[in-house]
Amino acid sequence: MNDFSSPQTQLHKMQRVILLGFLAVALSLLFWVVARGDAILARDDNPRLVEAELRIQRGRILDRNGVVLAETIGEPDALLRNYPFPAIGPAVGYYSFRHGTAGIEAGFDAILRGEDEEFTAVLNRELLHTPQIGRDVQLTLDAALQTTAEALFGNEQGGLVLLEIESGNILAMVSHPGYNPNLLDENFDELVADETAPLLNRAVQGQYQPGLVLQPFILAAALDADRIQLDGTVLNVNRPVLVSEEVKQCQTAPPDSSTWADVLRHRCPGPMQDLADRLGLAGLDDIFLRFGLATPPELPLNTELPEIEPLNDPLQAGIGQDTLTVSPLQVALALATLGNDGRLPTPQLVTAVQDENGIMQPQLATISSGDVVTSRAARDIRQVLTTGSSLNFTVFALSGPDSRNGWHLALTPAEQPQYAIVVVVENNEDLELVKEIGMGVKTAVLHQE
Helix, strand or coil: CCCCCCHHHHHHHHHHHHHHHHHHHHHHHHHHHHHCHHHHHHCCCCHHHHHHHHCCECCCEECCCCCEEEEEECCCCCCEEECCCHHHHHHHCEEECCCEEECHHHHCHHHHHCCCCCHHHHHHHHHHCCCCECCCEEECCCHHHHHHHHHHCCCCCEEEEEEECCCCEEEEEEEECCCCHHHHHHHHHHHHHCCCCCCCCHHHHCCECCHHHHHHHHHHHHHHCCCCCCCCEECCCCCCEEECCEEECCCCCCCCCEEHHHHHHCCCHHHHHHHHHHHHHHHHHHHHHHCCCCCCCCCCCCCCCCCCCCCCCHHHHCCCCCCCCECHHHHHHHHHHHHCCCECCCCECEEEEECCCCCEEECCCCCCCCECCCHHHHHHHHHHHEECCEEEEEEEEECCCCCEEEEEEEEECCCCCCEEEEEEECCCCCHHHHHHHHHHHHHHHHHHC
16 A cells, blocks of 8 residues: 655655746746846836946037037946036937936937947947947037027027028027026926926927017018019008007008008008908918918927917918917028028928948938029018118017017028028017017127128
């Protein structure tokens, strides 16, 4: 008779239990390594990922002259992202292990991190345990012009774009107030809570009621379509217009016998309503789309805009007080169209990217979007806005019942425009101050030549 309680039988039972235990552990390891391996590796709290991220030597961000705008400094185990020109923040953005990326740091993150390396390079790096090294990105921005433009704002809130007309290169992009990306981690909670929205890039994401900023573009399109003649007589040019329960008339006193050219020179809203009524909502929609005022510009930045509401009232839309809102960059591109003989330029922010061999490869500029209006119409509008050697258009726009924003638009040099300048200052009717900012940028860019 077998003795099931013998030491040998007990040993066999123990061996089976141990083998089953090893099998369970093996199956568990197989599940977590094969089935769940990618998910574990991708977890934000994976120590290996954290260590690898902190060791990445991100590439530099340079201005158009090779001046460093962002770089990684420090020892391999204590790397730090440094921004020598904090005022250049809106376009360059920031990199933070805790708070992510913004601006070009986000738009070109893969290149700056070095994630698009070839398979062999990645394999060698992993075998040798060397840090991941990113590649450089060169922008169209000019550090000197950006610093000058930023300083001109002082304590004012608003945005500015300086655009090279023919190429579409953005030379300066200001959003004020801004933030110091070197102190982002320390100040992030305060920046998020700040009612002045310093993290918002007003130059590309700010949405402003345009008011009569639209006037040159509507008149250029109407002139091009033979709906008006600049020397054509306009009756009752200074008639009052009701906007947000406020009566508005010409910004400056027009002559008794006025033309459409006078309507533009003196910023008169009444005739613009009459013209808008003739153009209708469909005609105004077409003008705004052609000038790029109703679509977000294509840039490697966050240019996402709120869903555009259809135009509602042609009389209000014709004076920029309906549903359309615009950013300084959109206005700068529309203005550059008038300076570019009617061709809408495509904005450029990146001029070159470093390849795997360390050579900066130029980024091909996007072809212009084509003619918006004829060169004749564009030149005629420019001529009306030119006084002496200056081509300026300064106006303030209502933005709700208690808010007025000052705008300054300029093309320079007036006789053969090369640059478009657009400034918006929030909650300010001091148009001389707004103009002073624009003129300061104009002086700086012409001085560089």
